[in-house]
Amino acid sequence: MENATRFTDYWAYVHLALHKLWKRVAEGGSDQPERVECPTRGTPGIVQKWRDFWHEGASKVSTRLFVGSAADAASATTLAQLDVKLVVNCTPDIPNFFEGEEGAPDYVRVPVEDGPGVSFRECATTVRDAVQQIRRVRSTGGVVLVHCLMGASRSVCVACLALLDDEEADTADSAYQTVRTARAPARINVSFMRDLETKHDWWWNDDDSKEPLVQNESR
Secondary structure, eight states: OTTOOHHHHHHHHHHHHHHHHHHHHHHOOOOOOOBOOOTTTOSOOHHHHHHHHHHSOOEEEETTEEEEOHHHHTOHHHHHHHTEEEEEEOSSSSOOTTTTSTTOOEEEEOOOOOOTTOOGGGGHHHHHHHHHHHHHHHHTTOEEEEEOSSSSSHHHHHHHHHHHHTTSOSSHHHHHHHHHHHOTTOOOBHHHHHHHHTHHHHSSOTTOOSSOOOOOTTO
């Protein structure tokens, strides 16, 4: 990781492509959820999605907080250039590409699918712990990259939760507007938007302790 080269990036990209191809073949694809579209950008076609995935790059949505695609997470060059200390992987299946390597960032996984009716409520403790880990890393001067597949929905939701939790935004709409202004591909699942709007109803459960137990995959 410390001596990352373009070859390192390309190998990770091949790994990612094979992984997603196998998932598509094995599962036969999946239904797409309704999304909150940008009124000026509309629904992107396949060419625009390709550009967003490979060429958009990680977007700085707040101080030391970036949102990106799996391609950004698979780029050792990007991680090194941004000096990323924590990668939050908001998928159940995309690999933590450099986990355990010398000089690699820490990893935390929030295993959520991006499908119709899916809710972050289903893994409230896990996402809350990840958000609190984001806060700790940023508060000590570290950079955090939050990613999913496209950097458009799941990672956007987690970034919004981080902004709300740090009181950098006071409403779901303002948090989403902040992230969407910084990251053009943002197209959040409407179910995730409802999660943001009702955060106060589910963020702390009666049986949860307010002292988080963070699932850190690198340690």
